[in-house]
Amino acid sequence: MTNLHELFEEATTVAPPSRLSVEDVFAAIQSRQRRRRVQTVLVAVAVVAVTATAGIALKSNFAAPPPADGDRPVSVVWAGRGDSTHLYLVRNTCDRSPIAAAELSPNVRNPGCSELLASSDGGATWLSRGDVAYPPRVLGPRSLLQFVGGAASPAGTSDPWQAFELSTDGGSTWRRLPSEGTPIDTMPPGMKVIDGFSGELMAFDPEQGRLRRLANQPPLLRSTGFPVTAGPADIWVSGLNPSTGRLAVAVSHDAGATWTKRDMPGGRVIPQPTLPSDTLSDSVGMPVQLIAGEGDTAYASVWDASAKPAAAARLAGVESWLKTYRTTDGGDSWQAVADGSTTPSYAWGWRAANGRIVVALIRGDIGTYATSADGVTYAFTAPPGLPASALVFTDGSIAFGYHAVYFSDDGWTWREVWRD
Amino acid sequence: MTGIEHRREFANYFAARRDTVRRTAYLLCGDWHWADDLTQITFVRLADAWSRVRQPAALDAFTRTCLVRVYLAESRRLFRRRERASAVLPEVGQADHADRINTRLEVIEAMATLPPRQRATLVCRFYQGLSVQETAEVLDCSIGTIKSQTSRGLAALRRLLGTALDDPSLDEVRR
Numbered sequence: 210m211t212n213l214h215e216l217f218e219e220a221t222t223v224a225p226p227s228r229l230s231v232e233d234v235f236a237a238i239q240s241r242q243r244r245r246r247v248q249t250v251l252v253a254v255a256v257v258a259v260t261a262t263a264g265i266a267l268k269s270n271f272a273a274p275p276p277a278d279g280d281r282p283v284s285v286v287w288a289g290r291g292d293s294t295h296l297y298l299v300r301n302t303c304d305r306s307p308i309a310a311a312e313l314s315p316n317v318r319n320p321g322c323s324e325l326l327a328s329s330d331g332g333a334t335w336l337s338r339g340d341v342a343y344p345p346r347v348l349g350p351r352s353l354l355q356f357v358g359g360a361a362s363p364a365g366t367s368d369p370w371q372a373f374e375l376s377t378d379g380g381s382t383w384r385r386l387p388s389e390g391t392p393i394d395t396m397p398p399g400m401k402v403i404d405g406f407s408g409e410l411m412a413f414d415p416e417q418g419r420l421r422r423l424a425n426q427p428p429l430l431r432s433t434g435f436p437v438t439a440g441p442a443d444i445w446v447s448g449l450n451p452s453t454g455r456l457a458v459a460v461s462h463d464a465g466a467t468w469t470k471r472d473m474p475g476g477r478v479i480p481q482p483t484l485p486s487d488t489l490s491d492s493v494g495m496p497v498q499l500i501a502g503e504g505d506t507a508y509a510s511v512w513d514a515s516a517k518p519a520a521a522a523r524l525a526g527v528e529s530w531l532k533t534y535r536t537t538d539g540g541d542s543w544q545a546v547a548d549g550s551t552t553p554s555y556a557w558g559w560r561a562a563n564g565r566i567v568v569a570l571i572r573g574d575i576g577t578y579a580t581s582a583d584g585v586t587y588a589f590t591a592p593p594g595l596p597a598s599a600l601v602f603t604d605g606s607i608a609f610g611y612h613a614v615y616f617s618d619d620g621w622t623w624r625e626v627w628r629d
Numbered sequence: 630m631t632g633i634e635h636r637r638e639f640a641n642y643f644a645a646r647r648d649t650v651r652r653t654a655y656l657l658c659g660d661w662h663w664a665d666d667l668t669q670i671t672f673v674r675l676a677d678a679w680s681r682v683r684q685p686a687a688l689d690a691f692t693r694t695c696l697v698r699v700y701l702a703e704s705r706r707l708f709r710r711r712e713r714a715s716a717v718l719p720e721v722g723q724a725d726h727a728d729r730i731n732t733r734l735e736v737i738e739a740m741a742t743l744p745p746r747q748r749a750t751l752v753c754r755f756y757q758g759l760s761v762q763e764t765a766e767v768l769d770c771s772i773g774t775i776k777s778q779t780s781r782g783l784a785a786l787r788r789l790l791g792t793a794l795d796d797p798s799l800d801e802v803r804r
Contacts, residue, residue, distance in 0.1 A: 227647065238673055238676050
């Protein structure tokens, strides 16, 4: 018999050593003061510009920097891209956190709080498509997939129910998909591999509008992240090796028929979560981030307990425990691409059309960017138009912050396409 | 923050309170990396107000309030759900430690199922030892709300933890 205070004390008994020092706090204070000064100057410049051009409205994306967030409810909860003209976002319409609801009932409808907006002109204009589940998957320029479910069947039974709904008109209308057919052994050409909301890979047939489960799933516990395809027959996914508890990458070079998995280097071992389904919990997140390369080359960032933040990252005000690795043999072996002085740690990464690898390092409310031409040597430079307020990257073409969405055709040059 | 004397005082306070704040942050968020972030943001805000809050007792209360409100604000933010990673190493080994380890993980997992405000209420009440009134001030809500949040939070923890949380004194607290 134990009281709650004792349980709380017990729960915090074994604390890992903290890297947080008072110097970090002083550095953060200085950084915050610098940001405030810059914002003040920019706002003043904007005011002067408005005054000077009397009557000429400044476009919002060239005016003042994003407002300080404070406790303002998050506006953007998701954004996705169909192609260069068809863009989507889900807006929080409630004066409360969408996260609290999502934590309680992930992937279940949150009526009245998640509004889908769609643009068919590259973000110039947006139309409401009404309430949607959170978040949908983008399957094509006008094709979206959402997962719906509830505690009781519409037929009146008490069993939980779940289903997929497909829209082929950009979210205007939805139709319930038939139950999945027989699992398929390999991904046929023309089908799209997607993350089926439950950590399983599924194949979507755009012609028949059907979902099929991949028979041979990658042998990993997976977060509900996104599979990475590096070629017509190559599928790369990341997750947790259940037999070792280590972060791992699984690769299929035959369209999903067979898989090989490799534990990533580094010391981090994650306890296997106790979950009803074989997925990593959201609290674990996506511990391995993959960047598809060309052919047998790919990059991955790994949460690594032994990795110290790169010196350059620390100078940029970024502290992280991620480490960057590269494979050049199709995932059979991984090597740290450089030592800590030049290797950035990153949260999201992509390869731009110009061949440069871009990595986004997020710390608190600030995004910092490092880019590399050779995948080994990185410099702290932001791609043109990509602001520090972009915090979440759906892929190398869509990013969003708390109140704005950014888009890039080529992964290098960015522009703001929506702001609350 | 300006002045060598202020920096020295702040550094002393940071050294004395960092681990306490960090442990409280961990109970709130269930992740040591995130707890470090919350701790840093809390101390940055405290530094902003350092010249206005000088009494040690008031400092602790201010820090506590900062931490809880930072956590509630941060918990709304989407990207946290995506980038969180576990810092907890699996603790294999001695059988006689197994129960304690299980209990530790169960408590954190059980807390993770609660909404953020319920979590904050329970941490204030049963870890920080605050009264209902003090907790209401920290969370900036009514006493009635604190009572109902406490009741619901405890009920949920009882369901999840079973006999590990079978303490009649908690019923006293709820009243």
